[in-house]
Amino acid sequence: MPRDGHPLKPPDMSFLVGKLIFVWIVMLLFPVILSSLVYEKQQKLRAIMKMHALGDIAYWIISYCYFLLISLIYMLLLVIFGSFVGIKLFASNSYVLQFIIYFTYMNLQISSAFLMTSYFTTVTTATVTGYLYIIGSGFVGEYLFKPFVEDTSVSRSLITLMEFFPPFSLYHIIYELSPPPATGFYSDFSGVQLGDLSNPENGILVLVIIMVLEWATFLFLTLYFDEFGCLQNRMRSRQALQRPSIHPQQSEASIEIDRTDIMREREIVDRFLQQPDSSYSIIIDNIRKVYPPKDGNAEKVAVKGVSFAIQRGQCFGLLGSNGAGKTSLISMLTGFTKPTSGTAYIDGLDIRMDMSKIYTRIGVCPQFDLLWETLTGREHLMFYGRLKRLNGAALVEAAEQSLKVLRIFEGGVADTFVSQYSGGMKRRPSVAISLIGDPKVVYLDEPSSGLDPASRNALWNAVKFAKKDRAIILTTHSMEEAEALCDRIGISAYGRLRCTGTSKELKAKYGGTFVFTVTAAAGEDEAVEQLVRSISPTAKRTYHIAGTQKFEMPKQGVKISEVFRAMEQAKGSLNIVAWGLVDTTLEDVFIKVAKESEKCPD
Template sequence: VVEQLLMDSNANQAIICDNLRKVYPGKDGNPDKLAVRGLSLALPKGQCFGMLGPNGAGKTSFISMMVGLTKPTSGTAYAHGMDIRMDMDDIYTNMGVCPQHDLLWETLTGKEHLFFYARLKNLKGAALVKAVNDSLKSVTLFHGGVGDKQVGKYSGGMKRRLSVAISLIGDPKVVYMDEPSTGLDPASRNNLWNIVKEAKRNRAIILTTHSMEEAEVLCDRLGIFVDGEFQCLGNPKEVYISFLNLKYYCSNTSKIIYHCNAIQLKARYGGAYIFTVTTPPEQESEIEQLVHRLSPSANKIYNLSGTQKFELPKQEVRIADVFHAVERAKSRLSIHAWGLVDTTLEDVFIKVAKGAPVFNDVA
């Protein structure tokens, strides 16, 4: 897809990454570190793309290349048609960045930060003052004179909100946010999400996060990034059921990496229900038999002191059947508690990040 878009001069893509690769040379006898393994990605205007992945997966290395902090080892990327290898000075005028760690001056106020960055985006006069005040209001740093306080007196959450405001000042067309909600309380986080949802209407946003909830709320598309490459891509609102034509191979380090010829994401949050039930420990085997009568392919994923948790493939079981079976079993078993829930995006992420397929051959 990326190769076709690169050949199309009329392609309406805000960001195109073409086989982007980053290798950090080894030092003191250590081997080279391959941080990003040939990443290709296209992102249109008006879309927020989320990158999920464990620490050390290469997400921040990717962002660092895109914002010009480090140069790619090979490959390149384009922001509104401008090459990150040669046109970064022009790209900066249309780019916003919220880094993973706040880069702020402790002795400047929040308002002074925004004035500084807004002037870099060539804002002047009344437009400059309005942009700064609107930014402070959007991240709830305007009222009570908070914007006029030195940043050194801000809490961690206030600094994070200021960093997000800086990334959006001056109406940039491309924005990179590296874990933007880190350290925020629930109310501030929800407010921040509303800001990002509004901001993505006329720009492209690439966002890295560890929060599954944040990914679902903000992102139009998601990629789970593990060991320098995407393990899967999809729409978070139809989440993960199947790997079609799943193949795997062992690398030189004997680590299993799963490759999908096609990935189909459908049915909200996975292809299985999670059934949890608590009984006296001596009744565990009877519960297991009950579960396997409901779903022959059920998989026990947790067992401790009478509490058992099972994955029930959706194509084998109906919710009503589970309710009826549990009600009938209550007449002969001591069921202290039970529950049936959908697989969450977090469950999916953990499994993919560990290098394991989510479900076996579910079509």
């Protein structure tokens, strides 16, 4: 009890903490929002969501609502806690007024984070910048802005201009809602009520108006910058529409002009352009991708006028060495990059103009796993199933079926966080995501990389079952996988499609030889070579190391029975350890086409 007999006023805890701490606490969600958005950008999660039919506007609305809900819960708990412990910043002011102010500022903070997302590509940079931003702006507000506010000689217009910097607006709000410093630890501050909102002395109404204007402006700029790249690409696409299409027959005086299978593909494409055929799910029309010069290097032509067609119910295997243009082609077909010229039609829709509609009809398994580390395999399938407009029992059934078919169901793996999956294990949900929701076209970019034999076999069975009513483009370096899954195979090199056909057709066309392998004792290499020449005078030695030699023997003029007879007779005079005669493999075809392409890369 004080000496005058009156009870002490309740203590003001905010007097001890200071205004700067509350500014930092309110702004604490800013770097969290920023880093979360940049994480999805860095990991290309937003790109894969877009490929599975999540539109740009829908993405921003969902993200905005999520962060707004988190922000409101955060501020609600802060106000409740502050009122409970006697912080008059929260306890003495009108709760309706506080809701209006904090609701407005949280929306401004979210829109600010959205706008800054376009300037960052890594989570680390965004996080560090976000925390430096709130710490630095807090100090600037305390030691620069605060003296201006307290100085009555400073023009109100200057104060208003400074308040267009969002942290200054927040600092001024905290300043006006806090007890004056002169009241000390025991304050009789009665707070600011809703009726004081329009009081020109505190300027709160002006602050709210400024924040609302910035909120709307930042959202507009976010959408503008987000769509700016797309608009540029659309303009380039329209310019490409005005250019005359250059067909391979006219521009390619190279290896492709003699390939009847490539010419046949071109004819199918031309026939489709004149009279669309619904039996073809994918039509690629002379598509070309050129990357502009960078860091002093010349422009890079990744895809050079590729044309081919894929029917529904068919799996097309796209083979090629690293740098052959496979991933660049897939990137264009999925809308990840725009073609420099030419186009493709997916289920009758043009990738230049109708990509938003195409996304609802395709499934994509990228070369690298694009998954959330904090979600389980089942949650991934449920999420992407909803994007493909599945819901209720149909969604649950589709997810469970995918888990079983690709063996994600075993050992509780389906309900384990993806961060705990091995590299090969992550491929399974990636493939399952591409097949869920009954897409009409599926792109599988090296889907079996890192898988064990049992899991690879399960994946193959899933792909064989899935291709019955859809078109699939599969890229792989496994010749065994290509032969097991693909109805037709195309081999690309130096950005061009060099040949197409079934595995048997390619072997017959490019593999008119037997591969004859002989391993003999040291010092008998010349004798073995003479033996092979006696069987096939035109045989060509392709390999020779440590007593083992490989020869290519033309099939014409060579009888298998004669080879066996000659080798049996030779065992008496030569020390032959082992020998074998095999037909040409798809791998031999691949190597031969690649070597032939080196002679004429363009």
